[in-house]
Amino acid sequence: MLTALIILFPFLSALMVFSTKGNTSRNLALSASIIEFILTLAAFFIFKNNSSSALLTFNHSWVQSLGINFSVTIDGLGLLLVLLTTFLVPLIILSSFKNEYENPRSFYGLILVMQMALIGVFVANDGFLFYVFWELALIPIYFICLLWGGENRSAITFKFFVYTLFGSLFMLVGLIYLYNHTNVQGFKSWAIQDLYAAGQSLNENQQSAVFWLIFIAFAIKMPIFPLHTWQPDTYVTAPTQGTMLLSGIMLKMGTFGVIKWLLPIVPLGLQKWGGTAITLSVVGIVYASIIAISQKDFKRLIAYSSIAHVGLISAGILSANQQGLQGAVMQMLAHGVNVVGLFFIADILLRHTGTREIDKLGGIRSMNGNFAVMFLIILLGSVALPLTNGFVGEFLLINGVYQYSATMAAFAGLTVILGAVYMLRSYQQIMLGERKDSNIAFGSIATSDKIVLIIICIVIIAFGVYPKPLNDIAEEGVKLVMLNLK
């Protein structure tokens, strides 16, 4: 019941936001998203008490004759991602307070609709429902990028939309294929367990076909090399809040999808093609890291770093062992928070100095020390220094990939070194040294911006020092997934 409320609430608030004007819209959106976070916290504590509480599931028939149900459950992994979503959305909304967006009610309304669709993806327990939410998430983000994006946005968002839709349609075919093989007392069913059973009953060739049909959709969303070409342009062009939604949460749809909707369905397909997919992921890590080093635009640099990170997550998931999956889940949470922080830093830089070019900036630390500290914390989280939130995940991930193949782990490990190279170097150039351009001034930053940065920094350190509560849930969730893999 609570789950249905958590899905429905952002949508209802979006409808209210659509009918407001000016600053009311953003204040309403912010309060709605905070209430939503509180609701999720309630779900978190209910889950802690009793992980199979009836409050966390909701089941209602949608299209009876086709076996489609509106069936949603907050399970361990879903809970973590819903928490991530509802935690980030208020920050994303708050981070926009200093940007004057035209037509704010649509902007904030679309963010809330997006939130609904994202939560839906993470809690859906029905294949069809999952697909509908998956597609539904695309529409608001498309309009957010199209209407409030930067230069050349129409061509770039277009590429993004067609690219992802292309993948989704293949996934739809794959899911329908599975659905067609389900058999529950003579009826077909979209329920997730039935799809698992149907997938596992297929032979190796059929499983391979289904593996690729579904994996392509996830690989595009993450994105995995060589399907990443939409990503840097879209991230750079989208308005900061759009980029945050895309990289912080939407990217996790892909990785989460692989864990819940791919691995348990096609174990044989995974055995046959998992190696290829891991190789692609690892190639992506090295490739994106090297490109990131040579980037001049800080936002674009973060975009490439995100490809590298997600490549490691994907490799960890596909190696399909406890450490890899658990690390992937932890890293998904950490990456969500860190990348939002980094994009926000890029946005603040642009707003204060008028540029994101790394070469033109310099010496900002001497102008605003607090900002420099917060930037450093987020950056260290991103390069996964011990005692930051990024460390646990990355450590487990490399461990997981190592169990699969030592060579792969060696290449995947490059992400740590290369990541440190491009991140620390850009920090050095932007924040330290002398001012390169005397016109650039960097005063104190606004309160709303400060709040966002402080919250992110606290989370980075808190979950770096004490990751246990999240790690426990992740471990339990992954164990359940592993049961299905056997």
Added chain:
Amino acid sequence: MKGLLILSGLGILAMMAEIFKFKKFLLPITLLGIAAAFGFNLLEWNNTMSISYFDNMIKFDNRAIAFSGIILLTAFFWFILAGNHFKEDTSMVDHYALVLFALVGALMLTAFTNMTTLFLGIEIMSIPLYVLAASKKNDLNSNEAGFKYLIMGSFASAFLLFGIALVYGASGSFDIATIKTHINAQAGDLPLFFYVGVIFMLLAMCFKVSAAPFHFWAPDVYEGSPTLITALMSTVVKTAAFAAILRLFMIGFGEISSLWSGILSGIIALSLVIANLSAAMQNNVKRMLAYSSISHAAFMLMVVLANVRNNLSVDALVYYSLAYSVGSIAAFAILYSISKHGEEGIEIFNGLSKRNPILALCMTVAMLSLAGIPITSGFFAKYFVFTAMIGTPYKWLLILAVITSAIGVYYYLRIVIAMYFKTSNQEQIESVNFSNRFVIIAATFITLVIGIIPGFVAEMFKF
């Protein structure tokens, strides 16, 4: 059946409106008549008693009623839309009468059980449309469209007739059910010219629904005809022709599907590729919609192809027709409302989100529906087709359909981008009169409702 009679009566009445001077009341009378036809049609729903008429030449079973229902619903919207258009025009009554007669033909096509009624239906539907296509008398393009449609249409009709004659020659009957029994009895022993006849009929019907490679007339005719007539052609005519194809090839020639399904799969593949690639290159919205209708025709033909093996796909075609008709009528209504001076380039949509946000929103829904994005009805339509196709050996066609659908999104979104992103040189608010607004909003509403609760429609159309 009563619906058919009511429409014929209305057509005759419309012709007399000029003489007896009740032109003013013609629109309400027509709308009432169509509503009555719809109602009477519905009364025959689930009627287990024999509902054959004219020596078993027409039979309104549930499927026929469902298809006629869609046609009448679309026609109802169309008349509301067209109401104002012909007000000053002296030819109003002619238009009304012609459209009503075309509807009679369309209804016959949904319910024929005999090849003579099939041919009659096709001709009764097509001949008024030839005239209507050319109804902008002073416009060269409209004349060209009418002429082209006539020549090409007659050509197809001749093919159909020839095919009917050959099939009759081999089986000795015009009755679909008898032919089917004959095929079963004579399995493997049928003369070659029977098969030739079936293929001829298939090609003729593909011509009527403008599937590639018989599609060349469609873009020119769609572009040249007045927008309202194009709307009629792409909805009512398509639905009726598909009802006919389904009936003919499922009941009549279903047993020998191995003969025609190969050819049909080729036609579908060509239509998908040609239509989507060409549509992506159009700047004229009507031409673009013409190509899009070819691509949708390919999807609907896939249902026919899959149907032989999979019973699920019957209601898939009904649902698809409904989703497509409603989406198209909304798109055409918006196009008609904003192109006041006959411009049809994509530029007329520029900045529509500022000039009239409601209209832009409705157009977005219509485009998303035609592109097949959840939660619009177009998505479920596509979903049903995919589900039907996955059980057939034609999986390659399904993959092709997926790829071309992604191309399809490109041209539908171009309009959305134009509306929200491009700026217009005219800044005044786009006002739309009440009746058009009604049609647009009602069609958008239906698109969303049957997209959110498709179960309602899908349950109803289980045959």
